[in-house]
Amino acid sequence: MRILIAEDDALLRAGLAALLEDEGYEVVTASGVAEFLASARAKVPDLAILDVRMPPTFTDEGIRAAVEVREMYPNLPILVLSAWVEQSFATQLLAQGSRGIGYLLKERVGRVEQFLSCLERLVAGETVIDPEVVAQLFARERAAAPMASLSEREREVLSLMAEGLGNSAIAARMFVTEGAVHKHIRNIFSKLDLPPDHESDRRVMAVLQYLQTDSIS
Structure with missing residues (x-):
């Protein structure tokens, strides 16, 4: 499997490449968006990993590159890494469709087994959203119905849906039956x-409604 990495931090870029090469993956790296897009056009990768903030402005170059490459290859699994939770970027990324889309905090990379599992899930077409992203977003108060009308249990189910878990995985996480999850x-x-x-x-659509709900100031 060929993995294309776009990361301006040389140390993190080299670390990611070494980790994935040790697992038997073919790795191509890029230090900037232009180099990343050129590599993607030259040979379609099986998975792309990008930093949210890239040169020259270190704002949203990574997200915009992810959106662009996803338009080029609609089925390409993409993992975006961020140093902290940035709700608007997560929403922008998911707006194109959630299949094979991931958004993780960089600290997860150090948890090697979990990180590799996330990559496998992305390649399988699942959605992978960092639990901390979900937790911080759910911690914010909601302005009004309909989101505020959800029960505590329903909010818990929706948070796990936002992480990309299926019904059986949600049931296992909550220690309830799949029938109960389906009802929620x-x-x-x-x-x-x-x-x-x-x-x-x-x-x-449920996850997007949640992410796009404005918090009370």
Whole structure:
């Protein structure tokens, strides 16, 4: 599997490359967005890993590059790394669709087994959102219904959905039955006014509604 890494921090870039090469992956690195996009065009990677903040402005270059390469290759799994929680970037990234999209804090890289598991999940088409991102967003107060109408249990289920977990994994995490999880999700869809629609993914729409809800100042 070919992994393309875009990271301006030379030490982190080399560390990521060494870690993945030790696992048997082919690794191509880039220190900037232009080099990353050129490498992606030259040969389609199987997975892309990008830092959120890249030269020259160190604002949102990584996110914009992720969006651009995703437009080039809609099925390309992408993992974005950030030093801290940046809600707007997570929302912008997920707006294109959540399949094979990941958003993790850089500190997770040090937890090697978990990090490698996240990469495997992304390649399998799952969504991987850092638990800390979810936790911080849920800690913020919500302005009004419908998000505020969710029960504590429903908010817990939605937070795990935002991490990309399926019903069985949510049930295991909460120590409840899959039937109970299904019921909570059905209630979430109802309260968020998300009727069945074959042209959209209600799980993704529920998570996006949550991420896009403004906090009370």
